[in-house]
Amino acid sequence: MVTKFSLFRPRTLPPFTLLPPPRSAAKPRLIPLLCCCGGGGTTALAFSTISYGPSLHKGHSPLPLQLPNCPSVSGDYFDEAAFTRVFEISALRVPSAICSALENRLRGHLLNWPRIKNIARVPGDEIDDEMKTLMPQSEPEAEDGAETMVALNRRIYGKAVGDGDPLNAVLYRDKLAKNFNSEGYARFRNLAKMSRPKKGQKRDGGEKRVVKGVRRSEGVLVEVVEVDDSEDLSRLLGEDVQWQQKWRGSTRLLLLDERYSNKRIEELPEAIKVVFNEHDRHDTRSAFELVTCKLTLFYDYWQLNEILEALLPKGMIVPSAFETVGHIAHLNLRDEHLQYKNIIAKVVLDKNKPKIQTVVNKVDSIQNDYRTMQLEVLAGNNSLVTTLVENRLRFHVDLAAVYWNSRLSTERQRLLSYFSHSDVVCDVFAGVGPIAISAAKKVKYVYANDLNPCAVEYLEKNCVLNKLERKIEVYNMDGRRFIEAIFANQETQPITQVVMNLPRDAAEFLDSFKGLFHGLGLVKGCTLPRIHVYGFSKAEDPEFEFHERIRIAVSEVGFDVQMHRVRLVAPGKWMLCASFVLPERVAYSRRG
Numbered sequence: 001m002v003t004k005f006s007l008f009r010p011r012t013l014p015p016f017t018l019l020p021p022p023r024s025a026a027k028p029r030l031i032p033l034l035c036c037c038g039g040g041g042t043t044a045l046a047f048s049t050i051s052y053g054p055s056l057h058k059g060h061s062p063l064p065l066q067l068p069n070c071p072s073v074s075g076d077y078f079d080e081a082a083f084t085r086v087f088e089i090s091a092l093r094v095p096s097a098i099c100s101a102l103e104n105r106l107r108g109h110l111l112n113w114p115r116i117k118n119i120a121r122v123p124g125d126e127i128d129d130e131m132k133t134l135m136p137q138s139e140p141e142a143e144d145g146a147e148t149m150v151a152l153n154r155r156i157y158g159k160a161v162g163d164g165d166p167l168n169a170v171l172y173r174d175k176l177a178k179n180f181n182s183e184g185y186a187r188f189r190n191l192a193k194m195s196r197p198k199k200g201q202k203r204d205g206g207e208k209r210v211v212k213g214v215r216r217s218e219g220v221l222v223e224v225v226e227v228d229d230s231e232d233l234s235r236l237l238g239e240d241v242q243w244q245q246k247w248r249g250s251t252r253l254l255l256l257d258e259r260y261s262n263k264r265i266e267e268l269p270e271a272i273k274v275v276f277n278e279h280d281r282h283d284t285r286s287a288f289e290l291v292t293c294k295l296t297l298f299y300d301y302w303q304l305n306e307i308l309e310a311l312l313p314k315g316m317i318v319p320s321a322f323e324t325v326g327h328i329a330h331l332n333l334r335d336e337h338l339q340y341k342n343i344i345a346k347v348v349l350d351k352n353k354p355k356i357q358t359v360v361n362k363v364d365s366i367q368n369d370y371r372t373m374q375l376e377v378l379a380g381n382n383s384l385v386t387t388l389v390e391n392r393l394r395f396h397v398d399l400a401a402v403y404w405n406s407r408l409s410t411e412r413q414r415l416l417s418y419f420s421h422s423d424v425v426c427d428v429f430a431g432v433g434p435i436a437i438s439a440a441k442k443v444k445y446v447y448a449n450d451l452n453p454c455a456v457e458y459l460e461k462n463c464v465l466n467k468l469e470r471k472i473e474v475y476n477m478d479g480r481r482f483i484e485a486i487f488a489n490q491e492t493q494p495i496t497q498v499v500m501n502l503p504r505d506a507a508e509f510l511d512s513f514k515g516l517f518h519g520l521g522l523v524k525g526c527t528l529p530r531i532h533v534y535g536f537s538k539a540e541d542p543e544f545e546f547h548e549r550i551r552i553a554v555s556e557v558g559f560d561v562q563m564h565r566v567r568l569v570a571p572g573k574w575m576l577c578a579s580f581v582l583p584e585r586v587a588y589s590r591r592g
C-alpha cells in the first residue's frame with residue numbers, strides 16, 4: 001500500500017499578506033502569528049491576516065516552536081509541546097437533550113474545523129440515567145441548587161444530614177467526601193469531577209475565570225472558561241460542584257464558528273439570537289448560555305504535513321510519499337532530507353501509529369541479485385519481518401532478506417485477470433509469492449521458483465499460510481535452469497502461462513525458450529505458453545525498445561507482442577510488461 005501526500009512546498013505566510021476573507025462578511029481580524037526565530041528559540045510575534053481554519057500560525061502558543069535548523073536544537077529532537085496552540089472560541093452551552101436539534105438548526109454557524117466535533121461534553125454536569133430517575137420530573141420546576149441537593153440526599157440516603165434545613169457548606173462537603181473519589185461520585189461516575197481550582201486564574205479586573213469542562217481526544221481539548229464572580233466556595237467543594245448556582249443537569253457545548261469568538265449575544269447572527277431568545281436566558285434554571293471556550297490543539301491534532309512543514313527549513317520540499325509494507329513505513333528520502341531523517345521518521349511514526357511500528361529509509365538503490373533493499377531503521381522497533389495482506393491473501397515478508405513491492409499490487413491484479421481456472425502457471429522469479437500464490441487461488445496449478453533461498457523459505461511459508469500448498473510446487477533454482485527443467489519434465493502439467501518478473505534482466509532469460517519443445521515428442525500445433533515478461537526502458541519509445549530486446553533474445557521477429565506500461569519507476573524510466581505466445585518457430589527450433 002502506498003500512502004501518498006501531495007508534493008507541496010511549505011506554506012509561508014508573509015506578514016501582512018492579504019488572504020481570502022473568512023466565510024462570513026465579518027472583517028478579517030488581525031491575530032498574532034507565532035513564528036520561530038533563530039535567536040535562542042524565543043517566540044516573536046508578527047501579525048498577519050488569517051485564513052479560515054486551524055493553523056500552527058494562529059492561536060496562542062505556550063511554548064516557542066523550535067526548529068531543528070535552529071543552532072541551539074539537536075537535529076534529532078523536537079519538543080511536541082511546541083505544537084500546542086490555544087484558540088479562544090465561543091460556544092452555546094445547551095441542555096444535552098436539545099443539542100442535536102440545535103446542531104442541525106445552527107449548522108452553518110458552528111465551528112467547521114477538520115477533525116473537531118462541534119459538540120463537546122462538559123463532564124462535570126453529566127447525570128447518569130440512574131440518577132435521572134431520582135430527579136424531579138421536569139427541570140424547570142426543580143428547586144434551586146441547594147434544595148435540589150438536599151432533595152437528592154434524601155432520595156438517595158433517606159434522612160439527610162441536617163434534615164429539614166438546607167445543608168450548610170461544611171456538612172455538604174462532609175457528605176460529598178463520603179461519596180466522592182478522585183474520579184467523581186463513586187456510584188455516579190459522570191456526575192461531577194472532584195478537583196482543586198487551578199491557581200492563577202484571576203483575570204484582569206479581578207474577575208475569576210474558572211476553566212471548566214474537559215474533553216481531550218485526538219489531540220483536542222475543549223475547556224469552558226466561565227466568569228464566576230460568586231463566592232468562592234469552589235475552593236472548598238471542588239471546581240466542578242455547582243454549589244448555590246443553578247442546577248443545569250446535563251449540558252453540551254455547541255462550538256460556534258471562529259468568526260464569533262469573543263462576540264456578545266447581540267453581535268451574533270439572527271439565527272443564533274432567535275434560538276437564544278426562545279430559551280429564556282434570564283431564567284436561572286435554564287442551562288442555555290453563551291460561554292467562552294479554550295480550544296487547545298496538541299501535537300496529536302496536527303497532520304504529518306503540517307508538522308513537517310513547520311519543522312523543516314523554509315522552502316524545503318516536505319517528503320511526499322511513503323510505502324507501507326505491513327507495519328513498516330518505507331521512506332525514500334532525498335539527499336536534502338537526510339540530516340532531518342530522524343525527525344521525519346519520528347513524525348511519520350507518531351502520525352501513523354499503531355499501524356506503523358517501524359520507519360525505514362532506503363539506503364541504496366537495489367543492486368543485488370536477490371533484489372533486496374538496503375534499509376536503515378530510523379524509528380520504532382527494529383524488526384523488518386512483517387505480515388501484510390494483499391488481494392485477501394496474507395504474506396510473511398522479511399524486508400531485510402527478500403524482495404517486496406506493494407506498488408505492484410495493481411499490476412499483479414491486472415495480470416491475474418488474464419488467467420483462467422484451467423491455466424497452469426509457471427512463475428520463474430516468484431519472490432515470496434505474491435503472483436504465484438494469488439494465481440494458485442484461481443488457476444489449476446502453479447510452479448514457482450526463486451534463486452533466493454530466503455525468498456523460497458517465505459514462499460513455502462506463505463503457501464501454507466494461505467492453505468494453497470497443494471496447488472503450488474516450489475523450486476529454488478536459477479531461472480534459466482528452472483525453465484529448462486520444468487518444460488523438460490514429462491510429469492509436469494502442460495504450462496499455459498509463464499511469468500517473468502525480474503525487470504532488469506528477465507528479457508535476457510528468454511533465450512531459454514529456444515528449442516525448448518524440440519525433441520520432446522510434442523505434437524506441433526499444441527498449445528504453447530503465453531509469456532509475460534517484465535522490463536525497464538528509458539528509451540523515447542519504450543515499447544519499441546523493449547520489443548526489440550525480446551526479438552533479439554528469442555531470435556525471431558514475426559510475432560505479436562502486447563505491451564503494457566506498468567509504471568514510471570524514475571523520471572523517464574518505464575517498467576513494462578510484454579505478453580506474447582511463445583512463437584512456434586522459437587519453441588521447436590534446433591538447440592544450438
Ligand SMILES: C[S@@+](CC[C@H](N)C(=O)[O-])C[C@H]1O[C@@H](n2cnc3c(N)ncnc32)[C@H](O)[C@@H]1O
Nearest residue numbers: 369370403429430431450451452478479501502
Ligand atoms: C523483482 S523480484 C520479483 C518477485 C515477485 N515476483 C514479486 O512480484 O514480488 C525478482 C525475484 O527474482 C529473483 N531472482 C533474481 N535472479 C534470479 C535468477 N537468476 N533466477 C531465479 N530467480 C532470480 C530474486 O531473488 C527476486 O526474488
